[in-house]
Amino acid sequence: xxxxxxxxxxxxxxxxxxxVDAMGGDNAPDIVLGGLELAAxxxxxxxxLLIGDEALLRRQLPHYPKLAALCDxxxxxSSISMDMKPTTALRLRDSxxxxxxxxxxxxxxxxxVSAGNSGAMLTLAKIVxxxxxxxxxxxxxxxxxxxxxxxVMLDLGANLACDARNLVxxxxxxxxxxxxxxxxxxxxxxxxxxxxEELKGxxxxxxAADSLRDSVLGPQFHGFVEGHDITAGTTDVVVTDxxxxxxxxxxxxxxxxxxxxxxKRVFQTNLLTRLGYLLVRxxxxxxREWIDPRRxxxxxxxxxxxxxxxxxxxxxxxxxxSAVDVAMDMVTHHFNDAIRLRLEQMGLAPTQNELxxxxxxx
Amino acid sequence: xxxxxxxxxxxxxxxxxxxVDAMGGDNAPDIVLGGLELAAxxxxxxxxLLIGDEALLRRQLPHYPKLAALCDxxxxxSSISMDMKPTTALRLRDSxxxxxxxxxxxxxxxxxVSAGNSGAMLTLAKIVxxxxxxxxxxxxxxxxxxxxxxxVMLDLGANLACDARNLVxxxxxxxxxxxxxxxxxxxxxxxxxxxxEELKGxxxxxxAADSLRDSVLGPQFHGFVEGHDITAGTTDVVVTDxxxxxxxxxxxxxxxxxxxxxxKRVFQTNLLTRLGYLLVRxxxxxxREWIDPRRxxxxxxxxxxxxxxxxxxxxxxxxxxSAVDVAMDMVTHHFNDAIRLRLEQMGLAPTQNELxxxxxxx
Numbered sequence: 001x002x003x004x005x006x007x008x009x010x011x012x013x014x015x016x017x018x019x020v021d022a023m024g025g026d027n028a029p030d031i032v033l034g035g036l037e038l039a040a041x042x043x044x045x046x047x048x049l050l051i052g053d054e055a056l057l058r059r060q061l062p063h064y065p066k067l068a069a070l071c072d073x074x075x076x077x078s079s080i081s082m083d084m085k086p087t088t089a090l091r092l093r094d095s096x097x098x099x100x101x102x103x104x105x106x107x108x109x110x111x112x113v114s115a116g117n118s119g120a121m122l123t124l125a126k127i128v129x130x131x132x133x134x135x136x137x138x139x140x141x142x143x144x145x146x147x148x149x150x151x152v153m154l155d156l157g158a159n160l161a162c163d164a165r166n167l168v169x170x171x172x173x174x175x176x177x178x179x180x181x182x183x184x185x186x187x188x189x190x191x192x193x194x195x196x197e198e199l200k201g202x203x204x205x206x207x208a209a210d211s212l213r214d215s216v217l218g219p220q221f222h223g224f225v226e227g228h229d230i231t232a233g234t235t236d237v238v239v240t241d242x243x244x245x246x247x248x249x250x251x252x253x254x255x256x257x258x259x260x261x262x263x264k265r266v267f268q269t270n271l272l273t274r275l276g277y278l279l280v281r282x283x284x285x286x287x288r289e290w291i292d293p294r295r296x297x298x299x300x301x302x303x304x305x306x307x308x309x310x311x312x313x314x315x316x317x318x319x320x321x322s323a324v325d326v327a328m329d330m331v332t333h334h335f336n337d338a339i340r341l342r343l344e345q346m347g348l349a350p351t352q353n354e355l356x357x358x359x360x361x362x
Numbered sequence: 363x364x365x366x367x368x369x370x371x372x373x374x375x376x377x378x379x380x381x382v383d384a385m386g387g388d389n390a391p392d393i394v395l396g397g398l399e400l401a402a403x404x405x406x407x408x409x410x411l412l413i414g415d416e417a418l419l420r421r422q423l424p425h426y427p428k429l430a431a432l433c434d435x436x437x438x439x440s441s442i443s444m445d446m447k448p449t450t451a452l453r454l455r456d457s458x459x460x461x462x463x464x465x466x467x468x469x470x471x472x473x474x475v476s477a478g479n480s481g482a483m484l485t486l487a488k489i490v491x492x493x494x495x496x497x498x499x500x501x502x503x504x505x506x507x508x509x510x511x512x513x514v515m516l517d518l519g520a521n522l523a524c525d526a527r528n529l530v531x532x533x534x535x536x537x538x539x540x541x542x543x544x545x546x547x548x549x550x551x552x553x554x555x556x557x558x559e560e561l562k563g564x565x566x567x568x569x570a571a572d573s574l575r576d577s578v579l580g581p582q583f584h585g586f587v588e589g590h591d592i593t594a595g596t597t598d599v600v601v602t603d604x605x606x607x608x609x610x611x612x613x614x615x616x617x618x619x620x621x622x623x624x625x626k627r628v629f630q631t632n633l634l635t636r637l638g639y640l641l642v643r644x645x646x647x648x649x650r651e652w653i654d655p656r657r658x659x660x661x662x663x664x665x666x667x668x669x670x671x672x673x674x675x676x677x678x679x680x681x682x683x684s685a686v687d688v689a690m691d692m693v694t695h696h697f698n699d700a701i702r703l704r705l706e707q708m709g710l711a712p713t714q715n716e717l718x719x720x721x722x723x724x
Contacts, residue, residue, distance in 0.1 A: 291621075
């Protein structure tokens with residue numbers, strides 16, 4: 001049972017449900033439907049609540065038989081465009097994204113997946129699905145490639161300035177994600193800083209490090225890590241504020257892009273190098289796929305009363321299917337329960353009083 | 363005439379002098395002497411004030427005839443180790459690094475180059491050479507590769523937290539560097555942020571952007587740039603606080619390292635890929651050299667009353683020679699005069715009163 005479901009709305013649910021925004025993203029609903037068709041194979045026990053223009057979806061659905069077998073359609077009269085401001089999106093109470101969030105808030109679904117507008121998505125999630133009790137601020141997380149495997153990094157931009165408590169919460173959520181989605185039994189956690197020594201950085205970072213060291217996560221806390229540790233895979237989780245995380249994510253992606261650009265120039269030098277390219281092409285393509293930021297496609301908004309996964313707006317069907325996989329992993333591996341348990345163990349869980357306040361203020 | 367030289371100590375100087383710390387770095391003095399020998403060819407008119415263990419240097423010098431022709435040796439009784447704390451280094455008044463800084467402070471040399479301890483170097487530079495009037499905080503700058511050419515980024519860790527005024531000063535210093543060393547007539551300046559839109563980021567960034575837009579640098583100010591713009595070469599100068607800059611620099615280097623690691627695995631797959639490697643090896647080696655962070659070897663401490671260049675501690679002779687080239691470019695192209703002119707044009711130059719205060723407080 002997902003504890004984020006309000007007690008009074010729990011009904012017998014034989015399987016997990018994802019609410020999917022069929023209208024979000026550059027190529028909706030085609031890639032959404034195509035992605036769900038691919039994902040249906042991998043999650044035959046799931047139920048999909050497909051939300052969007054009902055007439056359009058009913059016309060398309062026959063082309064996606066596996067999806068059709070496990071989906072219900074819910075009509076949404078409007079949708080949120082990619083460039084709509086969050087405040088405008090918030091007023092659109094019948095948008096496909098809003099109805100998907102409502103389904104999670106009302107306990108009909110355990111998670112939502114959308115390839116739509118991420119600013120609107122974060123704002124709606126905070127207001128409709130609401131922040132999990134004990135978490136001060138939801139964060140944006142993503143998976144990055146490293147020399148030793150996948151690395152979860154957060155926050156990536158949901159909170160530009162963060163205090164020590166926020167960073168500790170990010171560590172809790174990053175650890176839960178690495179367990180649920182990457183399948184690591186005991187993920188190692190690093191706090192991003194300008195040096196590995198204990199005295200580096202500002203007071204806020206040192207406080208967060210002290211809290212983590214003294215907590216139940218202590219044995220898994222590696223200490224401070226530096227920028228190059230992200231791709232070295234020194235730790236499985238990299239915790240940072242949203243400003244630094246956003247810059248680091250984009251800088252790393254940019255550097256890999258530069259490497260491929262230069263590599264292309266090298267291979268195009270002459271006939272011999274072109275022949276060289278033909279010999280290594282399959283390996284190069286695997287390499288490019290492996291470091292593609294869209295492999296785990298998109299980002300997760302974590303710290304909410306439900307699973308919220310944002311697929312890349314320009315993703316293809318395979319990309320959207322990956323986002324569905326991540327959401328299903330988070331739901332079936334009880335990502336939010338793992339966070340709640342850690343918060344309790346660390347003395348960060350809210351009291352009954354605070355729970356009421358959180359619910360009413362939202 | 364370098365205006366950083368106090369008026370009462372100006373003597374007729376037929377050529378520029380660099381004070382070189384012969385004892386700093388992992389392989390001193392060998393790579394220092396080897397590097398200077400290489401650089402001597404490129405700067406025949408320069409004078410080198412070589413500071414270190416006099417007996418040792420006199421014994422070695424005959425092996426470096428070109429350097430011998432343009433160098434004077436000054437004895438230093440001690441040297442600063444790579445792991446010495448800045449506060450300890452500060453008490454060592456006869457170290458080779460200290461005497462090199464003294465030479466600049468006393469107007470005997472226009473710049474200092476060392477492959478030694480960077481923390482000690484920055485601390486000593488601030489106290490001995492002193493911050494330039496009008497500059498609030500010296501910064502650390504370095505050159506990075508991009509798809510469109512070289513990009514200067516600063517600050518890289520000298521100031522973890524920065525205000526809008528600091529960022530504006532970094533833009534001034536970055537522009538002067540791009541002119542003096544990269545030879546760009548009108549460098550484009552970007553302010554690192556989490557999005558390109560004017561409303562992104564915090565108040566401090568928006569204030570800095572407004573100041574730059576309204577200043578003499580306005581036409582060269584591109585606005586906000588994101589992490590991926592660093593390697594895309596969207597601007598020639600990327601301005602950021604020391605925390606973000608340090609993380610971005612190391613993240614970018616780490617990502618390029620990951621790309622080479624994966625590439626190596628691709629080439630080692632089988633006999634055909636090994637043959638492919640042989641065909642592209644020359645190009646790959648040029649590519650690796652080109653993106654090597656040590657091509658411009660090391661970092662510049664800017665905003666001081668003299669040129670201060672830090673060569674990488676583990677650099678080879680060619681690397682140390684590059685650091686000498688950068689220092690010579692900064693000196694001969696009047697890097698500090700360019701900063702002073704901009705500060706005046708932007709109304710940031712100190713008044714006569716402030717000048718006196720700055721000098722006495724140091």
